[in-house]
Amino acid sequence: MNKARQAFSMLGILFLMSVLLLACGNTEEPAAGNAGAVNAGGNTAAGAAPSTEGTDNGAEAEAESAARSYTDYKGHTVEIPVHPQRIVYSGETYGDLVALGVKAAGYPLSMGEGQVFEEQLQGVEDVGFPINLEKTLELQPDLIIYAGTEESDFEALSKIAPTVIFNTFAPLEERMTEIGGILGKTEEAAAWLARYKADEAAMWEQLKAAGMKPGETASVFTYYPGDRLFIMAATGLSQVLYGENGFKATPPVQKLLDEGTGFEEISLEVLEQYAGDRIFVLTPVADEAKQSTESMLQSEIWKSLPAVKNGYVYTQDIMKTSSDATTREWLLQELPRLMNAQ
Template sequence: MQNKFRNSAVVLTLTTLSAFLLACGNMAETPVPTSENKSTSSVNQAGEDTGSAEQTAADEGKVQQTRQFKDWTGHNATIPVTPERVIYHGEVTGDLVALGVIPVGILRQEGMVFDDLVANAEDVGFPFNVEKALGLNPDLIIFSNNDEEQYSQISKIAPTVTFNSFASLEDRMRILGDMLNKKQEAEEWITANKTATAEMWKQLHENGLKEGETASVFTMYPGNRLFVMAGAGLPQLLYGKDGLTPTDEIQKVIDEGMGFAEISLEKMTEVAGDRIFILDPVTDDAKQSTKELMDSPVWKNLPAVKAGKVYNFSIVKASGDAMSREWLLKELPKQMMQ
């Protein structure tokens, strides 16, 4: 039941954060399997009524090679060697974009750093809109969910693989690189990201960041609920090599395999680090709660607040995907070095 709720809700994080919080809590429960590269060849024969996507390829006289791919939840799916019309349904679309793959269908969220690059992609919605997906003639659907009932319906449209969007960024890029026949591009991106990340932290340390400084990431959820984030998105960058350190209370959350924890306002005094990062929410009521938080005596008396070491980021832009990571590597120094 827990996993089913997690996966039905996870995409709602794109507009409300709720599923982001729920999904992060299950990160430790779902190991990331590696894909299998057992390649086989098959031919879509012209004139054979095997579905609109295959028919289109056949009509154009194309020969499409396929192979077996073992996905996140253990399905052995037969997928194209080089997918050309991909639908990605999940919250890390930027991973595909960073590999040079622009999906024909996505779960759209306005305000991402790569909006212009996916402007022509169709929004397949939440829940997944089967009719829209059919009209896109996909040759591969990547489904960031482990709900078997939904998988069964979606996999009737086109070859479908499940994908753990809460795996580490490097793991995701390698899995997608394999899945999309972009292995070289994935390794090049990983290498470039490691170099850029190291250079960013070097720059920050040269400009006042001290070894061992702690950091906390907070966000407000509708209903005046305060959360400290630990295991996805911005924290993955902050708590990486050469970076900032989680406070003891946040480390406990991480050690428990949880991506977040709801806390009281009073608890902030124990959780807040030397530097505080606020993820600005999307909904109006959560925005109002954030304002009330910052007007509170507890907030105003935090050492980081008094020292002017508070940084605000849009929760949409400071996402965990590869394109957002590239943006954060440039934006983080801008804010921290002001």
């Protein structure tokens, strides 16, 4: 799952600049005080003629074109739409938008393959990964939400539309509150979080009634290609397991959580140090990693673990354990089924 971002090609940059320069040459400059207030059709609020269709339509159009100042977590201050209409989203947690009832105009569709929210991507245009500048420009977004951290990427995308860099690895509550504000869905985000917390509490009560003991520990392992074994910490399924009223982490995993580490590579020889009372194995995508997983499951080290001897081992498709809000919501229903607690 190499998410390394490649440099944008010079051809893409030249194409982008030529189109933008052409557009600038054919567009009147917006009146002072309204710079950056762009509606979904690309017209400035200052340049738009007063509506003659009635005050309701005029008020609606004005609300859609309104802009506000926003500072992203990398320190960029940008004028963004109060109610964005055409969003290009490039990041790991598209399910956050789905949970808030928002469909993007563009998204790297390869990142959604096999995800819980995959069906919700119908009708969304593919902007590629790394993000394709020409395709993004073609979609005429009024807001770009980007998970990358390269300044060159930010500058290139900012020439297309207002762009913010979003921390898709932030904790769920922090992330949903932030994305709700960006999308003009603050109330919806707060309501979703309230429902999620209630459903999460109910799930833990269900698992405890089915035999989960206070203080039980849990661990999550997965293989990557190259025979690389990883212990998962502050990401994906672990974020659900180690939630309030949930499982405890073993001491080595707790150290990773305290450091904010998402995952760490370990050797099979130290597996016992990380293994909890219950073990979750994430089934990888690559065949090579699947073979490594099978070799681990047949090893004497694995068979000697208490969780294995007690039958407390559970497997789940790694693509169904992402950190996004839609997947997190789905996992609240999936965990009891996985652990035979229904």
